[in-house]
Amino acid sequence: LAKTANIQSSDSGLITLEDGHDVLLQSTRSVNTGGNVNITADYDNSGLGSISQTAGNIQANTLTLSASGAITAGQPSNDADILNASSSQSGSIQYRDIDDIVLNSVTSANGSIDVTAGGQITAVDVQSLTDADANDITLTSTGAGIEAQYINAGTTAGDVTLDAQSGAITQDGDAAADVIADVLTADATGGIDIDTNITTLDATNTGTAG
Numbered sequence: 001l002a003k004t005a006n007i008q009s010s011d012s013g014l015i016t017l018e019d020g021h022d023v024l025l026q027s028t029r030s031v032n033t034g035g036n037v038n039i040t041a042d043y044d045n046s047g048l049g050s051i052s053q054t055a056g057n058i059q060a061n062t063l064t065l066s067a068s069g070a071i072t073a074g075q076p077s078n079d080a081d082i083l084n085a086s087s088s089q090s091g092s093i094q095y096r097d098i099d100d101i102v103l104n105s106v107t108s109a110n111g112s113i114d115v116t117a118g119g120q121i122t123a124v125d126v127q128s129l130t131d132a133d134a135n136d137i138t139l140t141s142t143g144a145g146i147e148a149q150y151i152n153a154g155t156t157a158g159d160v161t162l163d164a165q166s167g168a169i170t171q172d173g174d175a176a177a178d179v180i181a182d183v184l185t186a187d188a189t190g191g192i193d194i195d196t197n198i199t200t201l202d203a204t205n206t207g208t209a210g
Contacts, residue, residue: 012061020044025053025073032059037080041067042088050091053078062104067091070111076118087111100144113137120144120167127152133159137181141165148178148194155197157182164188168207171195 012035042049050069070091100119131154145167168190
C-alpha cells in the first residue's frame with residue numbers, strides 16, 4: 001500500500017491503513033485527524049510487512065504502528081500525543097515527533113528502538129525483547145526532558161541511551177527499576193533521578209539541578 005494523497009478526518013475520526021505486506025508513506029501529503037491513526041503492515045499475518053515513511057507527516061491523538069518487520073516514521077513534522085508501535089518479528093522501530101510524546105507501548109521483538117521528540121518524552125512501556133548489542137533503545141528529547149517509567153533492553157547486551165537536551169531525566173516514583181540494560185548512558189540538563197537494573201552507568205548532568 002502506497003499513500004500518495006492527503007488522508008484527513010475533519011473531526012476526531014479513526015483513520016486506518018492496512019496492507020498484507022508493506023505500507024509506504026512516500027508523498028509529501030499528510031495523514032491527519034484529531035482522533036486516532038492505525039497503520040498495519042502484514043495484517044494477514046503472512047510474516048511479511050514493514051512500515052516506511054519517507055515524506056509527509058502524521059498527525060493524531062493516538063498513533064498505532066504495527067508490522068512484522070521494520071517501522072520507520074522519521075519525519076520531524078509528525079505530531080502524535082500517544083505512540084503505540086510493535087515490530088512483531090524482526091526489524092527496528094524509528095519514530096520522530098515535533099512535540100511531546102507518550103510512548104505507551106513500544107515493543108520490538110528483535111530490533112533497535114530509536115525515538116526523537118521535540119518535547120517531553122514519557123516512556124510508559126518501551127521494550128526491546130531480544131537482548132543483543134544491535135537491539136539498543138535510544139530516546140532523545142531535543143526540547144525538554146524524559147520520564148522513564150519502564151524501559152527494558154535486557155541486562156546482558158542491550159543498551160539504553162537517554163538524552164534529555166533541555167530538561168531532566170525523571171522516574172515514575174515507585175521502587176521498581178525504571179531502566180533495565182547492560183549499559184545506560186544518561187545525559188540531561190535538569191538532573192537525573194531514576195531507578196535502574198544495569199551493569200554500567202555513564203551519566204552526565206550539565207545543569208545545576210541534581
